[in-house]
């Protein structure tokens with residue numbers, strides 16, 4: 001058996017279609033879960049139902065009693081979490097879906113600041129200093145993961161939240177992919193230094209010069225960063241904010 005239309009509807013209305021565990025607005029991507037499994041005698045009554053998103057549903061069911069690790073979600077705990085959430089919705093204290101969307105847009109705007117810098121928009125061979133390039137990529141990974149944007153000398157420039165706080169699951173997944181690509185850029189850079197594909201020399205005290213012994217490296221760096229900005233721009237378009245492109249358009253590119 002499963003929940004009747006009426007019971008499911010009551011539960012979804014009480015939750016305002018937010019997941020009772022992660023408390024994110026999920027729209028149609030939500031299910032009504034049996035707190036006590038039917039196989040264990042759980043009923044199809046209102047009392048035994050809890051609206052959960054796909055991820056949390058999987059999380060709650062994934063616990064393997066034959067190989068116990070971590071702590072199982074107990075039925076009484078699920079009921080409390082559900083009732084707490086229902087209480088917030090009923091009292092008007094729960095964030096609305098529109099608020100979730102606004103918070104996400106603000107976070108994307110914050111990440112956009114991190115990408116709006118030479119390390120993401122200039123050709124690799126135009127980079128001022130390689131260490132600064134690598135540091136900028138590292139700082140961007142930190143900013144996306146933790147919400148803390150650092151300046152070059154390590155001061156906190158801005159504080160927001162990490163990508164795990166995004167309500168929009170697709171955006172969260174896309175930001176995961178972006179961070180993976182950024183990590184690949186750092187690995188490729190480290191490897192290039194080790195292999196001597198980039199050599200850093202000091203021309204004088206203030207200027208560095210670089211020898212690129214691998215033309216594919218610069219191409220790869222440019223292609224990969226173009227891909228990152230493309231992925232990120234797709235999110236920006238959905239969020240209705242300014243998109244970024246690689247390479248940044250400049251009038252003086254005409255001279256090259």
Ligand SMILES: [Zn+2]
Nearest residue numbers: 019022053056
């Ligand atoms: Zn959830």
